[in-house]
Amino acid sequence: MQFFLDTAEIQEIQTGLDWGMVDGVTTNPSLIAKSGRPYLPTVQAIAKLVPGPVSGEVLATEYNEILTQGRRLSGLAENVVVKVPLTPAGLRAVATFKKEGIRTNVTLCFSAAQALLAAKAGAAYISPFIGRLDDVGEEGMELVDQVVTIYHNYGFDTKVLVASVRSPIHIIQAASLGADVATLPFKVLEQLYKHPLTDVGLDRFLADWKKTGKNFEES
Ligand code: G3P
Numbered sequence: 001m002q003f004f005l006d007t008a009e010i011q012e013i014q015t016g017l018d019w020g021m022v023d024g025v026t027t028n029p030s031l032i033a034k035s036g037r038p039y040l041p042t043v044q045a046i047a048k049l050v051p052g053p054v055s056g057e058v059l060a061t062e063y064n065e066i067l068t069q070g071r072r073l074s075g076l077a078e079n080v081v082v083k084v085p086l087t088p089a090g091l092r093a094v095a096t097f098k099k100e101g102i103r104t105n106v107t108l109c110f111s112a113a114q115a116l117l118a119a120k121a122g123a124a125y126i127s128p129f130i131g132r133l134d135d136v137g138e139e140g141m142e143l144v145d146q147v148v149t150i151y152h153n154y155g156f157d158t159k160v161l162v163a164s165v166r167s168p169i170h171i172i173q174a175a176s177l178g179a180d181v182a183t184l185p186f187k188v189l190e191q192l193y194k195h196p197l198t199d200v201g202l203d204r205f206l207a208d209w210k211k212t213g214k215n216f217e218e219s
Helices: 010-018 029-035 039-049 063-074 088-100 112-121 130-135 140-154 168-177 186-193 196-211
Strands: 002-006 024-026 054-057 080-085 104-109 125-128 159-162 181-184
Touching: 002 010, 002 186, 010 039, 010 186, 024 181, 029 039, 039 054, 039 063, 054 104, 063 080, 063 088, 080 088, 088 104, 088 112, 104 112, 112 125, 112 140, 125 140, 130 140, 130 168, 140 159, 140 168, 159 168, 168 181, 168 186, 181 186
Parallel strands: 002 024, 002 181, 024 054, 054 080, 080 104, 104 125, 125 159, 159 181
Antiparallel strands: none
């Protein structure tokens, strides 16, 4: 399973890369707005830093404008994936981008029917938003289950990129279902490392050795 970071914060991305756990990055307009940085230069800076795919989202909703903005984003760096909303105009643009060799990540997916349309349009990635479905009382992970099954049934190349992740449980469930990628807020990546018994065990190991009064090299 690949891990992407869902952030526009350079420091978080650098830390995730140093840990060796970041295969790519996803951004969205909200995340870049929160960073306080300019739009295109931020996507470009992230794409330069990260060896893997970096999703940059169009701000347009009309077909021709989506094409213009998507081509601009794609031209920033070879590893930029154009993030497109799941609308008729968006999926029409996805099909055009596919013919041009531009990879897309279809965002704001909340149903299996929408995911099927995105695959038919030729999306490289589909982003089901799990946490936001949970927030409205639905079972977000059921959507991942359905999409993985449907894509498998028909041999679609579109990768399932689990988004709107809120906790380590989401990652474990998505991995159990065979999702290709999860995009994580940095906080969730940190949480994946944590277990209280690891901390307790490490403290005990170190304390026990300290009691001997010897150092690392001493026999
Ligand atoms: O990047 C898209 C998605 O991951 C957003 O997540 O937490 O705003 O629902 P969230």
